[in-house]
Amino acid sequence: MRALTWHGTGDVRVDNVPDPAIINPRDAIVRITSTAICGSDLHIYDGYIPTMEPGDILGHEFMGEVVEVGKNVGNLQVGDRVVVPFAIACGSCYYCQHELWSLCDNSNPNAALADRFYGYSGAGLYGYSHLYGGYAGGQAEYARVPFADVGPLKIPDNLPDDQVLFLTDIFPTGYMAAENCNIKPGDIVAVWGCGPVGQFAIRSAYLLGAEKVIAIDRFPERLRMAAEGGNAITINYAETPDIVQALKDLTGGRGPDACIDAAGMEAHGTGIDSWTDRAKQVSRVQFDRPHVLREAIQACGKGGTVSIAGVYAGYIDHMPMGVAFAKGLTFKMGQTHVHRYLRPLLDRIEHGDIDPSFVVTHRLSLDEAPHAYEIFRDKQDDCIKVVLTP
């Protein structure tokens, strides 16, 4: 089959690789009909995720048709149309049974490696480095889906791929970011980063009852999407010298009740701190560039919540912990517990509360994936979200 493989920083290729096969009794094989490039794939593309090996297949947002099932997969049949959550979860460990699916104890074959990095291992992820299990990803014609009796959700035929594909990651990720804000009536939520996750966080915050959402970015097309479709008040940080003050002004001096970091470890910024972060990251002294996180902590109102949806990978310094402590902030974060949101968010889509296809700006073939990575990274041609068709 053809698959998008990683060969080094900025070097992804479409290679011919062996077709996947059933390895464990709870596996299934899915023929992929749609697959997307995630913002977090760019962290790999840019070389910031450790433990990648040349030849690894990327991609964790994919859906398709079941073509083969292992002998212990009783709930799926060949021909079923499914979306596949990006986190692989066993369904039977303590964490899965408590809806903490992305913290699954059993799905990372390289759990020992993750233990050394992070103290404990979370779930294995598709196409996201050997630290997260080294599973082959879904930017391919076929994928092997472990614990297929737990993860994949069957999709009714009347819903097109574009409407349900993002159940695999970015819709639940944006939704969980908003849910983590514990939104109460009258709450104002600020969202840093108007990429796909930010866009879903904005809409989800309104779905969960936010009074007002303020969106922060610098790319006009992303701010436009946030304002027009998302109904957010937008701030272009490139034109706003003091974001914290701007947010105060927009919230009657109280500050946002919740701040969502939908940017993560490769945040851009204009301050001195963002340039020193960049230097540290390039020299690998620091994995992450935490400019947005610092700003969110500075801006958040008293007793508020900082909700982190963007990925962080390592140790960061100069965090304003005194500020966080003085304001009594709550921090919520982590890989999305996708399984928890699949059914409720599918209901939302079927009910017409949201049509996730709004975020798609580019449709390309799998063969064009290397080009797609490039335009997505460089935000050429107003690229916000790419869907690939194998």
Add this chain to the structure above:
Amino acid sequence: MSEMRHDGTSPERLARVGVSSDAVTDQHQRAVRSGRHRASTTIRWLPIISGIAVAGYGLSRRSKSGLLLASVAGGAVTYGIGRRRAHDAPDGEHSIRIEKVITINKPVEEVYRAWSKVTDLPRILSHLQSVTDLGQGKSHWVANAPLGKTVEWDAETMVDQENRVISWRSTGETAVQNVGAVRFQEAPNGRGTELRVRIEYNVPFGTVGSAVAKLFGEEPGQQVEDDLRRFKQMLETGEVATTEGQSRAGSPSSRMDAGMDKVRQFADAAASVVGNR
């Protein structure tokens, strides 16, 4: 999971894993002592020979990882020579104790039952080749050793209290005299079973040999940790998570290359931490 420790026997720690400490300590010390005296000349020469071979390979790679490998292997050569001069070192010098604990989301009875079927263990514990039940609490074990070798021993059960503890020791001639105990304890509020394993054994290649073995992914504490994780996965999910045999471009990088990459990345990660402090 807890860390591997390299120190000697202490009755308090044995007591903590629920074994009658006097008996185990005595037997362990006898076992380790007799094993050391039986260690063959070949075993003492092995670090020298394998160290030179590995150092040569490391240097031939002409890379950072190769140099790291060469320097560690060089240590093995030095160790081997030193070991030949000082093979009358004090008792217990080369005993290793490993203590690991894992929580399994299953009732104590089920976990105990699974562990009691020793002949089934090699299906779960990748580092075991076979276990043969010889009856009357005796069994024969074959395990994978570093550098593609195997080690064998006979074991006898010392304590077997249902749903509480199983302990054993090796008997007769073997390169790895060992004694161990597994304790089963109910975790709080229905969180399953805390499975605590403690194994002590003498090391055929010594501690530096163990460091070289670590580069090959056969570091002993890691073996036990990996095996416990597999045991937990098998009990909780009915299978062991793996990516072996999955699709990728090109052939999978050799175990050595992957291992060395990881070592390098650990070093990078460590540097990142230090740089931030």
